[in-house]
Amino acid sequence: MFTGIVAAVGKVIRVSPFNQGQEDSGIRLLIKVQDFLRASTKLGDSIAIQGACMTVVDLGPDTFSVDVSRVSLNCTAGLDRLGEVNLEHALRMGDSLDGHLVSGHVDGLGEVSHFEPAGESWDLRINVPSNLAKYLAYKGSITVNGVSLTVNQVDDHVSGCEIRINLIPHTVQVTTLKHLEAGEKVNLEIDMIARYVERMVGLQA
Numbered sequence: 001m002f003t004g005i006v007a008a009v010g011k012v013i014r015v016s017p018f019n020q021g022q023e024d025s026g027i028r029l030l031i032k033v034q035d036f037l038r039a040s041t042k043l044g045d046s047i048a049i050q051g052a053c054m055t056v057v058d059l060g061p062d063t064f065s066v067d068v069s070r071v072s073l074n075c076t077a078g079l080d081r082l083g084e085v086n087l088e089h090a091l092r093m094g095d096s097l098d099g100h101l102v103s104g105h106v107d108g109l110g111e112v113s114h115f116e117p118a119g120e121s122w123d124l125r126i127n128v129p130s131n132l133a134k135y136l137a138y139k140g141s142i143t144v145n146g147v148s149l150t151v152n153q154v155d156d157h158v159s160g161c162e163i164r165i166n167l168i169p170h171t172v173q174v175t176t177l178k179h180l181e182a183g184e185k186v187n188l189e190i191d192m193i194a195r196y197v198e199r200m201v202g203l204q205a
Contacts, residue, residue: 001091002048004099004141004148006175008036008087010049013063015082026069027080029054034062036087046090046104050078050176051146051187053090053104076106077185078145084176086146099148100141106187108132110144113162115180122167124149124177126186133161135190135198143189147175 010033019025031049037059045056047064052072058065068079078085090104091097110132114125126144128136133156136142140151142163149171153164172178180186 002053002088002099002102002104002146003091003095003097004051004088004102004143004146006086006088006147008033009084009174009176010036010087011084012082015080018067024070026067026073028057028065028067029079030058030063030065031085031087032063033087036089037062037064038089041089048086048088048090048102048104048146050076050085051102051104051143051189052076052079052106075108076187077109078176078187084179086176088146100143101192102143102146102148102189103192105189107190108188109185110163110188112180112182112184112186114182118166120169122169122172124165124167124180125162126165126188127162128160128188130160132188132190135194136161136163137194140194141191143187145176145187147171147177 010031012029013032014030016028017025043056046053054066056064057067073080110126110128113127116123136151136154149165151163152166155162
């Protein structure tokens with residue numbers, strides 16, 4: 001479990017395919033980050049990378065590696081290239097829940113339709129596919145590339161919906177969201193409470 005509060009921004013410095021030249025090959029990522037890994041961090045621990053829960057398979061003083069399967073690559077964005085990534089350790093008993101409950105399981109991809117300054121903040125708009133649109137509501141929670149955010153507006157359309165999110169300067173400064181551009185794909189995880197509500201309502205229908 002995670003909270004969607006990014007603890008650090010690391011950098012993927014190496015992407016190594018398991019089977020060079022094979023389309024179905026997974027990859028190993030080597031990520032460099034300072035002041036993030038704990039003294040207690042060990043092989044097998046879970047770390048969220050751009051919102052996707054991954055398992056630590058190798059550790060260095062300021063680096064760690066994870067293996068990403070082809071299945072995970074096919075349903076996420078930003079895990080197959082060099083560059084900055086949002087990082088978060090798994091939630092521990094007694095930790096503060098400052099964001100919302102996040103599983104680290106990406107539900108689907110959204111597409112940035114607008115990302116521009118709006119006064120002292122930033123206006124982020126994302127087109128969400130129809131299979132996820134029903135879970136989104138005004139003032140509800142959503143995770144975008146591993147960041148816990150609040151939905152400020154939902155506009156439904158034929159192929160899903162467009163959500164509007166206000167980003168404060170701090171969030172932009174300390175996450176990879178600062179690099180977003182219109183047309184870019186982002187990892188989305190819906191609020192798990194909405195998922196359970198749908199299940200319960202469906203069984204009663």
